[in-house]
Amino acid sequence: MVEQKRPPKSRGFYVKMKLLHKHGRPQQEKICFFRYYKWILWFSLSLYFFTSYLISNNPNGKPTSLHKTRLSNAKSSVVSRALFEPINVTAPEQAIGTPGLLKNLKVFVYDLPPKYNTDWLSNARCSSHLFASEVAIHRALLTSDVRTFDPYEADFFFVPVYVSCNFSTVNGFPAIGHARSLMASAVQLVSSEYPFWNRSRGSDHVFVASHDFGACFHTLEDVAIADGIPEFLKNSIILQTFGVQYKHPCQDAENVVIPPYVWPESIRNTLEKVPATGQRDIWVFFRGKMEVHPKNVSGRFYSKRVRTMIWRKFNGDRRFYVQRHRFAGYQSEIARSVFCLCPLGWAPWSPRLVESVALGCVPVIIADGIRLPFPSAVKWPEISLKVAEKDVGKLAKILEDVAATNLTTIQKNLWDPRNRGALLFNNQVQEGDATWQVLRALSEKLDRSYRSSRVSRELVTDT
Secondary structure (H helix, E strand, O other), X not given: OOOOOOOOOOHHHHHHHHXXXXXXXXXXXXXXXXXXXXXXXXXXXXXXXXXXXXHHHOOOOOOOOOOOOOOOHHHHHHHHHHHHHHHOOOOOOOOOOOOOOOOOOOEEEOOOOHHHOHHHHHOHHHHOOOOOHHHHHHHHHHOOOOEOOOHHHOOEEEOOOOOOOOEOOOOOOEOOOOHHHHHHHHHXXXXXXXXXXXXXXXXXXXXXXXOOOHHHOOOOXXXXXXXXXXXXXXXXXXXXXXXXXXXXXXXOOEEEEOOOOOOHHHHHHHHHHOOOOOOOOEEEEXXXXXXXXXXXXXOOEHHHHHHHHHHHHHOOOOOEEEEOOOOOOHHHHHHOEEEEEEEOOOOOOOOHHHHHHHOOOEEEEEOOOEOOOOOOOOOHHHHOEEOOHHHHHHHHHHHHHHHHOOHHHHHHHHOOHHHHHHOOOOOOOOOOOHHHHHHHHHHOOHHHOHHHHHHHHHHHHHO
C-alpha cells in the first residue's frame, strides 16, 4: 500500500493556535478533546475506504481461486454492470438464498467477449421480447447465490450466448440464421481456453435456446427437423421453450422446458389496473395472427389450420372476442377474460400461456402433445384446459360445459400467486420464480456434473 502523505496544515489548525495563544491554558482540555476526536474520525474514514476497496474487488465476499483459467473478477464486474444498466428498469428484488432446496448447487458463468451477449443489448427489444429468457437467465445468475467465481467448485457452467437478438430489417422478427455459427464460436472459445468443456465433453454446460424449435435453430419445423441439433450441443443441457411429449429431433439433447419471456413489470402494471379476481366481461379471448386462408404465404399451413378454423368458426360469435390485429394494451383484455385461447403457431408454445396464467385467465391450450414448463411447480391440469386440435370446432360446447361445472375451482387454483411466480423471470433470482425453477431442474441433473460425479466416486472409494 502506498504510504499516504501527511495533509498540510489547514485553516482550522491556524485558528486553534490563535485561540490557544489568546486564552492560554484554560483551553488545553478542549484542544486535547479536539485532537482525540480528529484521530477517531481519521481512523473511521480510513477503515471505511479500506473495506470498500475489498468489497468492490471481491463481490462474492471471499477469495477467488482461478487456478489455470484466464478469469478476472474485475472483468466480470465490468460485464455485470454493462448487462444490468440498460435493462434493469424495475425496482430490484431481494435475492433469496435457498441452498437446501437447490442441493447447494454451484454455477459458473463464463465471462465471454461482449460480441456473444452484451453487445446485442444496444437494441432494447433484445431484453423484452418473447425470446428474452436468454438475457433474463444470464442477468439473474450474475447476482445469484448459486453463482461461483471458482470454476473448480462449479457443478454446471452457463454459456451466455444471445442468438435471438438479431432482428430482421424486413419484418422486424428475430432472425436466427447466425445462431449455429455464433454458438459454435462460443463452444470453440470455451473448449480451447478453459479445461472444463473437454473433461466432461460439455455434459455439464448449459445453453439457452428460447426460440420456436429450440436448439434446431430454425423457425420452420420441417427445416428445423432436417437440420437437427448441432453435434457440438448434443451432449449439453439446453434450456428451451420448445417441448413435446413425443420423440422429436429438436429435443434430442438433455433439456429443460422453460416459459417464454413476459416482462414482469407489464404484468404488475396490468394487475394494478385490473385485478386478477375482478369482474370479467369477456367470455373467450384471442388476439393474434390468424390466417384467413389456411396456407401461409410461405406455402405451409400456419398453426396446422387451427387458427384459421378459430377465425372462421367463431368470428361471428358474440361470446368470442377474437382479433387479428395488434394492440399494445392487449394484456388488459386478457385480465378481463374468463377463457384465453392458446393455440399453436409455428411451434406448439405461445407467450399467451404465461400471460393467461399471470393475469388469471383460464388458458385453453390447443397444441397436441405439448410439454409444458415446470410441471412440478405449476399444476397445469388444475389451472388450464386442453382441447385437441381436431376438436377446435367444438370449443363453444366444451367451454360451456366447463363453465357449468368446475370453472370456479379452476379459477381458484389459477389465482394462486405461486403459479404466476413460477413463470416469470425477475432481475434477481427469487425463490419459486422462473430462474429458480431452472436451477431446481439443474439440481436434479447433478449426475451430469463432472465435479459431483468425481466427488461421488471418491466417496465410494473411501468407503
